[in-house]
Amino acid sequence: MKRKIAITLWSLFIAGLLVMTGVFVAISNGWLGYLPPLEELQNPKNRFASEIFTSDMQSLGRYYRYENRIGVQFTDLSPYLVNALVATEDVRYADHTGIDFKSFFRALLSLGRAGGGSTITQQLAKQLWSPRAENALERAMQKPIEWVIATQLERLYSKDEIMLMYFNQFDFLYNAVGIKSASQVYFATTPDKLTLEQAAMLVGMFKNPALYNPIRRPEKTENRRNVVLEQMCKYDYITREVCDSVKQIPLQLTYRSADHKQGMAPYFREYLRGVLTAKEPKESDYPKWNHQQYLIDKEQWDNNPLYGFCRKHKKADGTCYDLYQDGLRIYTTIDSRMQRYAEEAVSEHMQDLQARFFKEKKKKTYAPFSRKLTQDEIDGLMRRTMQQTDRYRALRQQGLTEEQIRDNFNTPVEMQVFSYDGMIDTVLSPMDSIRWNKHFLRCGFMSIEPHSGQVKAYVGGPNFSYFQYDMATMGRRQVGSTVKPYLYTLAMDEGMWPCDKTVNEPVTLIDANGKHWTPRDDHDKNRGDSVTLQWGLQQSSNWISAYLMSLFTPEQLVRLMHSFGIEGQLDPVVSLCLGPCEVSVQEMVDAYTTFPNKGIRVEPLYVTRIEDNNGNLIATFSPQSHEIISELTSYKMIHMLRAVVDHGTGVRLRYRYKINAPLGGKTGTTQNNSDGWFVGFTPSLVSGCWVGGEDRAIHFDSMAEGQGASMALPIFALYMQKVYADESLGYSPTDQFDIPEWFDPKAGCR
Numbered sequence: 001m002k003r004k005i006a007i008t009l010w011s012l013f014i015a016g017l018l019v020m021t022g023v024f025v026a027i028s029n030g031w032l033g034y035l036p037p038l039e040e041l042q043n044p045k046n047r048f049a050s051e052i053f054t055s056d057m058q059s060l061g062r063y064y065r066y067e068n069r070i071g072v073q074f075t076d077l078s079p080y081l082v083n084a085l086v087a088t089e090d091v092r093y094a095d096h097t098g099i100d101f102k103s104f105f106r107a108l109l110s111l112g113r114a115g116g117g118s119t120i121t122q123q124l125a126k127q128l129w130s131p132r133a134e135n136a137l138e139r140a141m142q143k144p145i146e147w148v149i150a151t152q153l154e155r156l157y158s159k160d161e162i163m164l165m166y167f168n169q170f171d172f173l174y175n176a177v178g179i180k181s182a183s184q185v186y187f188a189t190t191p192d193k194l195t196l197e198q199a200a201m202l203v204g205m206f207k208n209p210a211l212y213n214p215i216r217r218p219e220k221t222e223n224r225r226n227v228v229l230e231q232m233c234k235y236d237y238i239t240r241e242v243c244d245s246v247k248q249i250p251l252q253l254t255y256r257s258a259d260h261k262q263g264m265a266p267y268f269r270e271y272l273r274g275v276l277t278a279k280e281p282k283e284s285d286y287p288k289w290n291h292q293q294y295l296i297d298k299e300q301w302d303n304n305p306l307y308g309f310c311r312k313h314k315k316a317d318g319t320c321y322d323l324y325q326d327g328l329r330i331y332t333t334i335d336s337r338m339q340r341y342a343e344e345a346v347s348e349h350m351q352d353l354q355a356r357f358f359k360e361k362k363k364k365t366y367a368p369f370s371r372k373l374t375q376d377e378i379d380g381l382m383r384r385t386m387q388q389t390d391r392y393r394a395l396r397q398q399g400l401t402e403e404q405i406r407d408n409f410n411t412p413v414e415m416q417v418f419s420y421d422g423m424i425d426t427v428l429s430p431m432d433s434i435r436w437n438k439h440f441l442r443c444g445f446m447s448i449e450p451h452s453g454q455v456k457a458y459v460g461g462p463n464f465s466y467f468q469y470d471m472a473t474m475g476r477r478q479v480g481s482t483v484k485p486y487l488y489t490l491a492m493d494e495g496m497w498p499c500d501k502t503v504n505e506p507v508t509l510i511d512a513n514g515k516h517w518t519p520r521d522d523h524d525k526n527r528g529d530s531v532t533l534q535w536g537l538q539q540s541s542n543w544i545s546a547y548l549m550s551l552f553t554p555e556q557l558v559r560l561m562h563s564f565g566i567e568g569q570l571d572p573v574v575s576l577c578l579g580p581c582e583v584s585v586q587e588m589v590d591a592y593t594t595f596p597n598k599g600i601r602v603e604p605l606y607v608t609r610i611e612d613n614n615g616n617l618i619a620t621f622s623p624q625s626h627e628i629i630s631e632l633t634s635y636k637m638i639h640m641l642r643a644v645v646d647h648g649t650g651v652r653l654r655y656r657y658k659i660n661a662p663l664g665g666k667t668g669t670t671q672n673n674s675d676g677w678f679v680g681f682t683p684s685l686v687s688g689c690w691v692g693g694e695d696r697a698i699h700f701d702s703m704a705e706g707q708g709a710s711m712a713l714p715i716f717a718l719y720m721q722k723v724y725a726d727e728s729l730g731y732s733p734t735d736q737f738d739i740p741e742w743f744d745p746k747a748g749c750r
Contacts, residue, residue: 048327050329051329078193081167081194084200127170173213271458332455343459345719350691353441358439391409442461443689444459444472484579592686608621649709653716667713676707682735
């Protein structure tokens, strides 16, 4: 009887062994299940997010479609991570060849109570090639395939490479895929700087990230972390004293969401994303009313190597680069310190300005609009805004009539609305919430080094989460008196001098239609006086601008402004000398680089180089420059624009903000105070700012609050104060403009 039992058992064992061997042979030859081809095993298709870096090598953000994964090298891993993973998941990792039979049979005999028995290599195989199993049977069928893949991985890769792939592959929740993302999301650090307790917590998540979720289940996560520490102690990676001591440390997170709307420079990151992924413009894709934008985009495609980069450059396999999964490393010109100062300056001033705007509009039935608007005009603006919302489009798709949609928009509901003091829980109708959001003033700011063209700071609005329209590059608004330096440049380049004189009196011009045009001016008390052109610019006199316009044709001014980099539509009309044209902040700041750069305009440079996921250089970018005016003309303009700051409309930079550095600039205010501008420059920085409402009908009623010197200039001032206070940046208030000693602003006076 015993003999029969023994024969039966041995027969079953041999049969099982033969079946298992047959299964593995079938899997290895691709007859059973899916086995990745050798090429795919040699080059696993990992999706890596592309990462953006500042000029001072700070991570600015990432672009990803599915997974926020950034690859690291093995040398970038903290030893705590490696030791914790081995001690917890695979203590014989260094000795096996993909399958730890001792752990497997222990798990089999204990029915899984002693652990799953999977090695790190098997777990990697599961992550890379096993789809999510729907049931236990399907999962059991996957196991043998993972064993075969694991043994092949062990032949193709070193132990360090396998472990590195495992760390780079794992999903730690909250868009933190891979150890680098996890380190930043949970601890605001990098993998090489993780402490023992931090590394133990992250390794503890490998068992079950949903169960050991540090945000939702901190107690369970801390207990799991302590289990990892005990394992490290058990296998002599740390001492008992260290283990007991670290276990007493409470779970401490520095959680930072990976939401692309948060973090530094969100407007810049979104602008750069659009530029890198731009398609070649096709005229048929643009409506007729936007033909000028087609011309601008076409010029960018033809001449800007960064524009459409991902479509212009191809990988070794012939396919285009994918910004969202090819792990590009994009090195920008943005300086993280200057970007922070710009964002702080915008935040500080805009909150103060907003408080003053609310105070002026308080209890006004027309708020936030101009008091000059009729109720019908206000209703029309609100109706057009309503029709541009996603809510309106969704209701239209549901088949609701216009009347039903209006009723929907006028029905109060619970909601949250934005404020600078935090989100407010309230009950408002959607239409009232639209009107509330319109109360908030918008802004755009940019700072460029005039000699290199490098963009050091970029702010497209007051808060990207709630006001995503970018007023640094996308938005165009009337520039007002900031256009006047172009007109004066035209005069200086034609041989005039700052000290040339004319009479300060009204000037009437005749436009192309034969109509008379006489601008009004705020300097009536100086009427009839003989004044210099320098006085005219520093006081922003409309009469002197009209006088200069009478000496030239509108077409001449248009040509010069286009050479300054103004790309939008410029109508050749006599009133152009007062700035009714719409221009972006980027164009204005770029244009003003001409003055401190001896007549040479340098186009904005946003990126210096791009590397692939392995650190191989793909492309480098250099500034593109254009000679616009003579050096002599640039010296004349610097002299006059410094006078604007020292004695004219920009003088509050001196007496209120106490900035005593060499500085030139120009304020701008459009009709009804709809737009406030200031563009200024030092010997080594050109910075500009626009502030205004979402609609031109939203503005201060008073000139004192609504002028460019009150709305935009303070942002420039606060930014420069912070820049000069940081000596590590290398910008000094003692820097001087590079003007030769022979230059005399009075040399050519008549």
